Amino acid sequence: MFRTYLNPSSVRSTCRFLSSLPTYETLKLSQPKSHVVLVELNRPTKLNAMDKQLFDELKTCFEHLNTEKSCRAIVLTGAGKAFCAGIDLKYLSNTTVNELSQIDDVARKALHTRRMVQRTQASLRAVDKCEKPVIAAVHGHCIGAGVDLTACCDIRYSSRDASFSVKEVDMGLAADVGTLQIFPKQVIDHSLFRELVFTSRLFRTEEAQQIGLISRVFDTRDALLEAAVSLASVIARKSPVAVQGSKINLNYARDHTVDDNFSFISTWNSGMLLTEDIIKNVMAASVSKDKSDKNASDGAEFEDI
């Protein structure tokens, strides 16, 4: 389906890039548009529940895309009828019951568990730390670790059929891989967000929009994917120096004080303001015949970084 997005001007870079796209068992990668990578969680028969292999491959994949020059924006979605039904329950019981039953000492049990939690955190944080913007396209069930995963994305779109649950409290635990660590810095209705966390109840797109978890809702999954890919393509045509610098500074600002943020950007831009991309944008804007209907940078082409 996504091959149809390709246009002749993007074919050269597409071919060069497609040949280097890695393959995974639990993820499917494709390139719907030039410089855009679509990553699909690919365990559809298990509603993309996340097992050890998926966690491991997610980390490897996003660390790879972070340094893959031809990738400038990423769409993350789920294959089949759901985005993600959370952590794989067999994997969870294996790591929390079977493996721990073989360890006698309580401190060693704790350290074993701590390492497992940190490994899982590192997988989802690879999405957050990836310097390319990541757009989550959510349809169907988005449960537990699925919600954590969306917290690690920059932009979240969904289809009307999406349903969400911060399921961890119902499992007897506090969410530890994104939802409680990142969303409190982003949600706009903290009262409703806390209600959803404490009750684990299912919620739909209206409430997801109300708390700021989802920014746009589409009637069908096709419309959702088309919009997510099209947004990614708009971003991918901008200066990658500017876009990736913006994500790095947005994440930095989320995690630091205002004073720190001003200091960081002054140092950052002492290098980045020297980019040729500024000149290209200025020239593109000055030759644009009708500035009202297009972005200033539409005429400019930028080198990969």
Ligand SMILES: CCC/C=C/C=C/C(=O)SCCNC(=O)CCNC(=O)[C@H](O)C(C)(C)COP(=O)(O)OP(=O)(O)OC[C@H]1O[C@@H](n2cnc3c(N)ncnc32)[C@H](O)[C@@H]1OP(=O)(O)O
């Ligand atoms: C250190 C780690 C910290 C991480 C913590 C993370 C915590 C969490 O993620 S808590 C949330 C865990 N997830 C769940 O509790 C959801 C469980 N699934 C369901 O309740 C239902 O499947 C659901 C309501 C999502 C959908 O129901 P539906 O009738 O539409 O489909 P099913 O027939 O139930 O499912 C289809 C097949 O998918 C398998 N499956 C679904 N979810 C999981 C899962 N989380 N883990 C493993 N497998 C899952 C389900 O067993 C079916 O498979 P099969 O029986 O082989 O057909």
